[in-house]
Amino acid sequence: MSIGVFDSGIGGLTVLKEIRKVLPNEKIFYFGDTARVPYGEKTKELITRYSKEIVEFLLDKEVSAIVVACNTATALALEELKKTFKIPIIGVIKAGAKTAINTTKSGNIGVIGTKATVNSKRYEEEIKKLSENVKVIAKACPLFVPAVEEGILDGKLVDQIIKTYLDDFEKEIDTLILGCTHYPLLKNAIGKIYTDLNIVDPARETALDLKEILEEKNLLKNDATKNREVKYYVTDGKDKFKEIGIMFLDENIEKVELVKL
Incomplete structure (x- = not known):
């Protein structure tokens, strides 16, 4: 097999x-x-x-x-x-939704992904199937994939890109779904900046x-x-x-x- x-x-x-x-x-x-x-x-x-x-x-x-x-x-x-x-x-979306529901304490879940994933609202749909009492906020981070594909996974440039997308966003959530399979390669860099955030990798x-x-x-x-x-x-x-x-x-x-x- x-x-x-x-x-x-x-x-x-x-x-x-x-x-x-x-x-x-x-x-x-x-x-x-x-x-x-x-x-x-x-x-x-x-x-x-x-x-x-x-x-x-x-x-x-x-x-x-x-x-x-x-x-x-x-x-x-x-x-x-x-x-x-x-x-x-x-x-991979159902797995990410399930893990996030089991992880969040505040009921405020963030999803980051490509524009297409965010616009599809599939994560919101899957999360709401599991729990109606959860707030979901989604944001596209289009520069993450090119950075990963180029092997740029840490350093000042990556930190600046992460902060540009997530500085205001992370204040509203306690759990963040990495809604693109490229993004776990930036998990350490994200976790280093936002130490209190629960980061969910659906893998x-x-x-x-x-x-x-x-x-x-x-x-x-x-x-x-x-x-x-x-x-x-x-x-x-x-x-x-x-x-x-x-x-x-x-x-x-x-x-x-x-x-x-």
Whole structure:
């Protein structure tokens, strides 16, 4: 059995890392659409088309389940993907909403993400399904993704970008959802500035949700032999992807394959 994971770029590695902890025996195919990143400024129709192309690529690898490790694609394309394809496909937004509800003390939750994710209001919808007594404030942070894709994860420039977006915002909340899978790479920088803020990364809960679905459908690999193989595919910039990926995963990435969809 194998699992497909995809994102607009390197951000989905934050989800991949947690999946490997929770499901150490599974083979994983990771797809980063680095030629078309960021997704956050694109239309729903375009994001859905890109997502379908990637799912079809992963299905050719005979994956048994797919994780949409991109909040924007989850918000705008997940429902269409579920209608179109028969295998289990999950996103990251429900996991983030559930974790935030269990974390907040004041009932004031902030969500940061791409413009497309914020405008979709999917986080607000999922949170309100779980609790009506919660206030949700959302804000787009469009410079975060380019910073992460360039490997700029700390320092004065990143601190200034973070403060520009969050200085007033964080005063109204006690819990912050990182509503883009790129953003956990800035979690340390954000936490260093706003020490009292509960920062929610949906990646761990997403991995646990995936495990539960695979168990229900009897798709888990049960033998004791660990197959931790991960195959990486990108649509551009494979050397940069490899460099930043190694830095984040803290292990060697032997090969990244460049593909054209």
